Amino acid sequence: MSHTKADRLVTILGSGPAGLTAALYTARANLKPLVFEGGQPGGQLTITTDVENYPGFEHGIMGPDLMDVMHNQVERFGTEFIMDEVIEVDLQGPPFTIKTRDMSLTTEALIIATGASAKLLGLPIENELMGYGISACATCDGFFFRGKEVAVVGGGDTAMEEATYLTNHATKVTIIHRRPELRASKTMIDRAQKNPKIAWELNKTVADVHGTREKGVHALTLKDTKTGALSEFTVDGLFIGIGHQPNTSLFTGKLPMDETGYLKVIPGSTRTVIPGVYAAGDVADSVYRQAVSAAGTGCMAAIDAERDLAVRGVH
Numbered sequence: 001m002s003h004t005k006a007d008r009l010v011t012i013l014g015s016g017p018a019g020l021t022a023a024l025y026t027a028r029a030n031l032k033p034l035v036f037e038g039g040q041p042g043g044q045l046t047i048t049t050d051v052e053n054y055p056g057f058e059h060g061i062m063g064p065d066l067m068d069v070m071h072n073q074v075e076r077f078g079t080e081f082i083m084d085e086v087i088e089v090d091l092q093g094p095p096f097t098i099k100t101r102d103m104s105l106t107t108e109a110l111i112i113a114t115g116a117s118a119k120l121l122g123l124p125i126e127n128e129l130m131g132y133g134i135s136a137c138a139t140c141d142g143f144f145f146r147g148k149e150v151a152v153v154g155g156g157d158t159a160m161e162e163a164t165y166l167t168n169h170a171t172k173v174t175i176i177h178r179r180p181e182l183r184a185s186k187t188m189i190d191r192a193q194k195n196p197k198i199a200w201e202l203n204k205t206v207a208d209v210h211g212t213r214e215k216g217v218h219a220l221t222l223k224d225t226k227t228g229a230l231s232e233f234t235v236d237g238l239f240i241g242i243g244h245q246p247n248t249s250l251f252t253g254k255l256p257m258d259e260t261g262y263l264k265v266i267p268g269s270t271r272t273v274i275p276g277v278y279a280a281g282d283v284a285d286s287v288y289r290q291a292v293s294a295a296g297t298g299c300m301a302a303i304d305a306e307r308d309l310a311v312r313g314v315h
Contacts, residue, residue, distance in 0.1 A: 006095035006106040008034050009315055010305055013086055013098075014113035014247075016043020017291045018281025020070045021298030022111045022305075027077035029306045031315060034080045034107070036100070038247075041083065042067035043115050044282075045291055052143065054291050063131070066291075091254050094276040108314050109276050109305040112263065113298060114247040116282040116289070120240055121153065125209050133217030134209060136240045137289065138162040142169045148236035151176055151220060153206055159241030160188035166239065167197040174199040174235070176206060178225050201233070209238055246283050255279075262286045270301040271308075278304055 010026045012019045015037040026033040045051065045063035052060040061069075075081070082100075090097040095106040118136030120126050126134060135141040138152075142165060150170045152163040155177035166173045175192065180202050182189050192198050204222045207230060211217035220233045246261045255272050256264040263279040265271060270278040280301035281294035309315045 006108045008032070008105060008107040009309060010034070010109045010111065010302075011096075011098060011105070011107035012036070012111045012113060014038050014043065014115055014281065014283070015041050015071070015081070016045065016067070016113060016115050016281060016294060017070065018115070018283075018294040018298035018301070019043070019111070019113035020067075020074050021295040022113060022278075022280055022302045023074045023079045023298075024070075024077065025299055025302030026111075026305065027074060027079045029302070031109075031306065031309070032078060032080070034082065034105075035074075036086050036098070037081055037083050038114060039085050040115075042071070044118070050144065051140075051291065053140065086250065089250055089254070091251075091274050091277060096276065108312075109278070109309055111270075111278045111280055111298075111301045111305060112248075112251070112272075112283055113279075113281045113294075113301070114250070114283050115294075116244040116246040116262075116286075118240060118244050119242045121206055121242075123206070123209060125211075126240075129209060129211055129213065129217060132213040133211045133236070134238045134240065136244075138165045138239055138241075139290065141237075141239075142166050145170050145237045147171055149174070149234070150237040150239060151201075151206075151233070151235045152239045152241045153177070154241035154243070155179060155182040155184060156241075156243065157184045157188050158243050160184045160192045162239050162241040163192055163198055164188075164195060167195055170237075171197070172199060173197055174201055174233075176201045176204050176220075176222065178205050179203065206238070244282070244286070244289065246286075248283060258286070260286060270297055270304050276305075276308065 010033040012035045084100040088099040149172040151174045207223040208221040210219040263284045278301040280297040
């Protein structure tokens with residue numbers, strides 16, 4: 001197959017654990033990857049404080065520090081970074097065309113590692129206290145709330161899963177939901193209702209969160225959705241369990257997704273239905289959503305891309 005020579009062999013969208021691991025492997029394979037860092041360079045870990053569950057850091061590491069270490073390691077092997085956001089992709093190819101506001105380039109292989117963003121409540125204090133008493137990931141942060149009382153906002157499967165998991169660490173977990181009925185599956189609701197550590201605040205929303213970065217969260221203001229009455233609720237931490245939104249709007253109508261917007265890959269690989277386009281990390285993972293599993297699929301995407309390029313005789 002003859003086609004015009006692309007500007008790049010491998011281009012990676014996203015600079016979280018998936019994107020950087022893909023860059024590490026492709027760089028060491030001498031594929032000279034280009035990484036578009038996106039709107040949140042370093043991904044979700046940059047808004048996390050202590051990371052104690054990433055292998056290799058015996059005493060834990062701060063999220064931003066972990067991403068700095070990974071970034072420096074990848075750069076050492078010749079990865080090029082562009083601090084820009086991609087606004088359009090043309091997947092008729094290969095080669096594929098990638099456009100930002102300032103530039104356009106073509107690439108033989110495209111690894112999508114744009115991640116997913118936790119849906120938040122929209123309170124001004126959320127970003128300030130994220131990682132300091134507010135969290136969107138129970139498996140990441142539950143350990144820090146051993147022996148404490150926490151609340152989980154949400155009424156779907158995510159909230160039930162988070163709450164049930166948190167009972168392994170917290171003494172009490174209160175589920176806060178705006179309606180009397182829950183959206184979660186019956187199995188998940190039954191499991192939560194049978195758990196003696198789980199309490200309920202239904203017909204309530206979180207109107208405000210009280211706390212500081214130094215001391216964490218100490219209380220919430222709850223609003224009754226029927227009467228509008230406000231009440232103070234003492235709690236040591238708040239977990240937001242209203243789901244994640246994969247950052248896939250660029251690929252709407254261009255790649256198969258599930259009903260939430262997660263990219264679909266061919267089972268056992270990171271390949272999408274378009275040869276030469278791969279998906280790694282949280283953008284294609286609605287189940288695990290961990291830094292280490294994202295890094296693992298970043299490695300897989302790099303190896304998939306390297307092998308496919310070799311079969312095509314491109315490198």
